[in-house]
Amino acid sequence: MKQLLKQYRIPLLLVLIFLALSVFAPEVAVRSSRKVGEYFMEMILIIPPVFILMGIMDVWLPKDKVQKWMGRGSGMSGTLLALVLGTLPTGPLYVAFPMAAALLKKGASVHNMVIFLGSWAALKIPQLLVETKFLGLAFTLARFALTLLMLLVTGYIMQGILGKEGEKHWLPDETDEMVDPMKKMRMEKKTL
Amino acid sequence: MTTLIIIYGLTGVAFTASLIHSRQKTKRVLKVALMSFGKTGASLLTVLGIVGLTLGILTPEKISALVGADAGFLATVGAAVAGAVTLIPSLVAFPLAGSLLRAGASVMTVSAFITTLVMVGFATFPLEMKVLGRTFAILRNALGFLSALVIAALMGVIL
Numbered sequence: 001m002k003q004l005l006k007q008y009r010i011p012l013l014l015v016l017i018f019l020a021l022s023v024f025a026p027e028v029a030v031r032s033s034r035k036v037g038e039y040f041m042e043m044i045l046i047i048p049p050v051f052i053l054m055g056i057m058d059v060w061l062p063k064d065k066v067q068k069w070m071g072r073g074s075g076m077s078g079t080l081l082a083l084v085l086g087t088l089p090t091g092p093l094y095v096a097f098p099m100a101a102a103l104l105k106k107g108a109s110v111h112n113m114v115i116f117l118g119s120w121a122a123l124k125i126p127q128l129l130v131e132t133k134f135l136g137l138a139f140t141l142a143r144f145a146l147t148l149l150m151l152l153v154t155g156y157i158m159q160g161i162l163g164k165e166g167e168k169h170w171l172p173d174e175t176d177e178m179v180d181p182m183k184k185m186r187m188e189k190k191t192l
Numbered sequence: 193m194t195t196l197i198i199i200y201g202l203t204g205v206a207f208t209a210s211l212i213h214s215r216q217k218t219k220r221v222l223k224v225a226l227m228s229f230g231k232t233g234a235s236l237l238t239v240l241g242i243v244g245l246t247l248g249i250l251t252p253e254k255i256s257a258l259v260g261a262d263a264g265f266l267a268t269v270g271a272a273v274a275g276a277v278t279l280i281p282s283l284v285a286f287p288l289a290g291s292l293l294r295a296g297a298s299v300m301t302v303s304a305f306i307t308t309l310v311m312v313g314f315a316t317f318p319l320e321m322k323v324l325g326r327t328f329a330i331l332r333n334a335l336g337f338l339s340a341l342v343i344a345a346l347m348g349v350i351l
Contacts, residue, residue: 007234010318014241021248032248039243043236045196047229049203055225056206059217091195094239094316097323098228104324114332122310126194127282134290135302142350143303143343147311150339158331170327 042092050095057102067107072163074112079155082112083148086119089126096120104171110163111155118151235322242315243279250278252288259292259305271301272340275308276333279315300348307340 005012022029070078086096100113108116123144132140162170210218250258255278259271280288289302312333313320320329 008237011234011237011241014238014245017245018241021245028248030248031251032244035247036240036244039240043240046199047236049199051225051229052207052221053199053203054228055221055223056203056210058224059221060210089194090198093310093313094319095199097316097320098232101323110328117332118311118336121313122307124282127286127310130282130286131306134286135293135306138351139299139303139347142347143306146343146346147307147339150343154332154335154339157335158328161331162328170325172322172325 046091046095050098054098054102057099058105061102061106063106066103070103070108070112072109072111072159074109078109078112079115079152082108082116083119083123086116086121087123087125089124090120093117093121101171104168109159111159114155114158115151118147118154122147122151232319232322235319238318239316242318246277246315247280250274252280252284255288255305256292256295259297259301264298267298268301268304268341268344271297271305272308272337272344275305275310275340276312276337277314278309279313280309282310285309298348299351300344303347304340304344307343308337311336311340 018029018032021032068074069081074081090096096117100108100117103116104110104113128140128144131143162168207218207221210221255274258274259267285306289306292305293299293302314333317329317333320332324332
């Protein structure tokens, strides 16, 4: 009970803020509640398949393959793969966080996951079409090129900080205990 | 809508394939999915609350007023902050950015707003931290914010 309360203290705090707003600034409270409703509908539709997809990745994706395709030794082709996966039309960024975590656990490099998240956020194909329509082709192309450049730089910096020992101790353990220890051992042998 | 079709289609195909190959492993898929969902539940609610609050306070009109027709460094930083704290779909954001540009905002300001809007997520930060770890989330968002300022400055020079 106590732990549950601790886990949910921020949502509870937000409820209090909403209550305070409904007394002192009812207009804002109404607008905010409406937005919460909108995004709740979006999340409740998107979240279940995303977590199932994450589970499928966790169970089925072979570690040695992910390491080969998107790991530290994957070079240009790994980065390109991360970029292409990110630009596919696949929904809001919060969908990508669990995917990136699953790939990181399977051996994808920090650099490539930064590219993956960044292109998912900023370089999505449908988004680029809307951008061209409202801001023009020159603006869109320039922003695309510069964003890609900065993502590569960010990737190198973060790889340097987080990827030093090759250990991912900074990554929260969500599903590790779910992995069958025998299988884990087999996998580790394979990658050696 | 297309997003939903793609995600459900992809998940449906992958899940069916998983079921055909191994019921045992599919059970584990569901277990992993449920456990991760249970652990991120609180962060998801936090994201919802923050999104609601920021969008309730920062309406598109207020963002326009804030970003305004001013040019210059301060306006750019202000636009970058406004972009970082809001989470609005690109279908709303790009028309807004276009109208700001026509109203006299500089390319630099509008680029800063668009870039932090998509790359830096204040509202989704609790979720990102929960799933990818505090260090990763802080670094990604901080470097994204700095990148946005660099991108904005270069955009101002190019265009």
